[in-house]
Amino acid sequence: MKELLSGNEAIARGAYEAGAGFAAAYPGTPSTEILENFARYPKVTAQWSPNEKVALEAGIGASLAGVRTLVAMKHVGVNVAADPLFTFAYTGVNAGLVLVSADDPGMHSSQNEQDNRHYARAAKVPMLEPSDSAEARDMTALAFQMSEDFDTPVMLRSTTRISHSKGLLDLKEGGGPAEIKEYRKDPKKYVMIPAFGRLRHLEVLKRLEKLKDYAETTPLNRVEKGSDGGKIGVVTSGVVYQYVKEALPQVSILKLGMPFPFPEERVKAFAASVEKLYVVEELEPFLEGYMRSLGLKVEGKSLFPLFGEIDANMIAEKILGTPLYKKLEPGDYDPAEIPMRPPVLCPGCSHRGAFYVVKKLKLITTGDIGCYTLSCLPPLQAMDTCICMGASISSAVGMVRANPALADKVVAVIGDSTFFHSGLTGIVDSVYNKAPLTVLILDNRITAMTGHQHHPGTGRTLQGEETVALDIVDVVKGLGVKRVVEVDPFDTKGMEKVLKEELAAPETSVVVARRPCALLKKKPDPPFACDPELCIDCGICMRLGCPAISQGDGHVQVDAALCTGCTLCGQICPKGALKEAGETHE
Amino acid sequence: MNNQEVTSILLVGVGGQGMILASKILAQVAIERGLDVKLSEIHGMAQRGGSVVTQVRLGPAVNSPLVEKGQAEFIMASEQLEAWRWLPFLKKGGTVVLSTQTINPMPVIIGSQKYPQNIAQRVEKAAGRSIAMNAFKMAVAAGQPRAANVVLLGALLREMGIGEEEGLAALTAVIPERFLEENRKAFASGYHFEK
Incomplete structure (x- = not known):
């Protein structure tokens, strides 16, 4: 039976199917629903932690205690959790630990649009990047296995369009916490004093070499041969892969499900197989930087922006020179005439x-x-x-x-x-x-x-x-x-x-x-109304920015369906015109 | 719509109007037909009365979850200013189903901007086809003021060439039983709306 799951639901499902028994997070858009969904599965332990650093540290404890662990946060949350992340990368895991970073290109609900692929490189941990819900589930499950096979935390990078888009996938039978692995005291591995830390760093470097070999052969990275006879080749990852498929169905694509470590040999071979090479990625030239360091001739950020999101139309325009769709804009369409509708403090907001x-x-x-x-x-x-x-x-x-x-x-x-x-x-x-x-x-x-x-x-x-x-x-x-x-x-x-x-x-x-x-609030207090005989239309109540109050004919009016009776407007009205409905002359 | 090509639909409105339910019913239609479907929605800030959009794409195989400017065969708007705001996303010749309901945004409430006039007529002129109705009043008449989106969805599914029974089956699969009666009425009033 196919089910329609958001990327976040799919990540939770993947963790459950892979035997995760513990999860911790702090809410943050677009990551919040990962933990909320995971917590609904039977027999798992899940918790909101006060912040992302605490969530990851609780996760580290759970991993060392032998339980597969999921930790989820929004991109800026990883900044808070960076301290434990960088050293946990040295100690490695007991049971697998997957850290989800939900990035927000375009800043739909964030204060910046940092590209957390850099964290994988900086912390020397592998990163997987799904391009839809089905992959989000599969890659999450695989990430747990990788975490144990390579003795490392694994990062999974989502973006808003993955986390909050829904797609169909086949649910696998079963799931639930895997058998708890034995706890083993191992100070040289887990006590990061300088003497031990130096040794572990060498292990991390060896691990990175193994991961590089893995990146060269894993089906997470795959070539889709195009029908254009090798004229155009595009390297891409994440949701942008879907936009490339939409815009350029005829070209060859190297889809990187694992952007770090970067699979140098495969990229070189792909580059050699096409006449003209592009890399399409949102935000930072992360893949492009590697490609340039290999001496490849590639177009990337020379065409695409370092900010915001990319879409199929932009890809068609930049690479083929012709847009995919022509937007409808009638003569009387004037964006300046259209008032913005920003989110607002709700009526009755404290x-x-x-x-x-x-x-x-x-x-x-x-x-x-x-x-x-x-x-x-x-x-x-x-x-x-x-x-x-x-x-x-x-x-x-x-x-x-x-x-x-x-x-x-x-x-x-x-x-x-x-x-x-x-x-x-x-x-x-x-x-x-x-x-x-x-x-x-x-x-x-x-x-x-x-x-x-x-x-x-x-x-x-x-x-x-x-x-x-x-x-x-x-x-x-x-x-x-x-x-x-x-x-x-x-x-x-x-x-x-x-x-x-x-x-x-x-x-x-x-x-x-x-x-x-x-x-x-379950039941609002009686709504307020404006007494038109008392209102002098001075506009003071409008300074509250309450969605329930608007300009009427010569006086203000209160929308009784929106008003929660918070009394604020009544308190500041200099004429006492705003009162509980029924006490006015409407 | 046909089952051989991808159909792109934009559902627009104001945070809190229940766009997500409508998108789930559309997805259910696709699932019943054995089609692929992708939905994309932005939440977070959206709950606080902002302009919100849900994108639905269904067809034999869907790649991008996004509906882009000039791509939507259908736009369903539960507030008329939002229909006008998102109009550049309509494909030339596309269909707009909109509610004439007006919800003033903050710049209008505080008097720094005016609510644009004659939106339904302007949409009618620009779109290939447009169906305007006061979906809120129709929902009230059906006994459920919160079902305005289901009224609009009825009209949208008819425009998409989806049978009434097929639409009702999808509705029944998605909406909890205790709310079904009013919602089926709301759906039918939209489905049979004559402009």
């Missing part, structure tokens, strides 16, 4: 009140990663920076310490899940270095942006079981913060008063704004 106050106080806001990053867009425009998970707090420490004049103007804003991911060390830095910093933690009780995953503060595990709920107030007190205040982000006056006080304080203070995510 972040809205917090940012309304932050903006009113004209603060410099060092921001972080989550739904609240959307507050950078009009009309709130209440965010100055967003770099990476946790940077809100630590970069603010630098700001106020380096430039004391900013001390009462800077607020670091971070969400609850992000706080547990990377915020704690920033708080420690602030307290330890006596920074007069104010940190605003937006605690909406869930990892909202990636689709409502639990985290250490919610009191529930990945499987929804009850567990200890870490209280952010207790945690920051434990980290040495003396000034900790809880506020309700829907109480704008209270928030404003507290923020002003804490900004004036000469020490580190933490304000915890606590309200559950609006999407988790």
